[in-house]
Amino acid sequence: MRAVFLDRDGVLNVAVVRYGKPYPPPGIQTVQLYPDAAAALAQLKTAGFLLLVVTNQPDVSRGNQTRAVVEAQNAAIKAELPIDDFFVCWHDDRDHCSCRKPKPGLLLEAAARYPIDFPASFLIGDRWRDIDAGAAVGCRTILIDRQYRERPPAAEPDFRAVSLQQAAEWILKLN
Numbered sequence: 001m002r003a004v005f006l007d008r009d010g011v012l013n014v015a016v017v018r019y020g021k022p023y024p025p026p027g028i029q030t031v032q033l034y035p036d037a038a039a040a041l042a043q044l045k046t047a048g049f050l051l052l053v054v055t056n057q058p059d060v061s062r063g064n065q066t067r068a069v070v071e072a073q074n075a076a077i078k079a080e081l082p083i084d085d086f087f088v089c090w091h092d093d094r095d096h097c098s099c100r101k102p103k104p105g106l107l108l109e110a111a112a113r114y115p116i117d118f119p120a121s122f123l124i125g126d127r128w129r130d131i132d133a134g135a136a137v138g139c140r141t142i143l144i145d146r147q148y149r150e151r152p153p154a155a156e157p158d159f160r161a162v163s164l165q166q167a168a169e170w171i172l173k174l175n
Contacts, residue, residue: 001114003121004044004171005107005134008055008086010126010146011164012037012077020149022126024059028072037081040168045082047172049122050114053077053086054106056129061092085110101125102132102154107139124167128153140174142167 008024009015014032015022025031041051053074059065067090074086087106089099099105107123110116123134124142128151134141135155143157144167161167 001050001116002048002175003050003052003110003114003116005052005054005110005121005123005139006041006083007101007123007125007127007130008053008074008077011124011144012053012081013073015126015146017146017148020147022146022148024057024065024070025073026065027069028076031073031076033077033080034164036163036165040164041081041083043168043172047175049171050116051082051084052110052114053083054101054110054123054130054133055086056089056091056101058089058092058100060090061095085113101129102136104133104136107133107137111137122171124161124164131155131157142170 010022016025057070060067087110089106091097091100118138121139123139125131126144126146131141131143131153132155140158142159142161144161159170
């Protein structure tokens with residue numbers, strides 16, 4: 001099964017950027033989807049892709065956010081977009097879990113639930129952690145470059161895009 005793995009904040013919805021670094025929106029009322037998200041995902045869904053969100057939400061572990069708020073945000077996003085499933089890492093780096101990107105645990109968890117063909121699949125992300133997680137399982141990777149001030153991915157993305165729509169168009173050209 002072909003899948004498109006999608007990061008959440010900065011890909012589907014607008015991230016809060018402070019000092020060049022992205023953060024999740026603080027509440028349900030502040031979740032703002034990118035204007036091209038619905039159309040881009042509808043095109044991928046029509047092409048037969050499974051659409052899976054893989055998102056780090058370390059603010060829960062840090063005590064800055066509750067799991068209930070993140071789950072409400074995910075439900076609001078799912079109500080607007082054709083997402084098949086969400087996979088969430090609730091940890092911070094200090095927790096040394098296997099699910100926090102750039103480790104591939106969330107993608108492997110998805111593959112345990114769905115018969116995913118990683119080489120036929122894609123990961124769309126806006127940060128180095130996303131790209132490195134996708135590369136670790138052999139997905140083709142797309143970096144939506146939001147011009148954050150952080151290190152680049154260790155693995156070179158297969159494509160660099162300026163929007164989710166441009167990323168979807170590149171995937172559809174290949175398939």
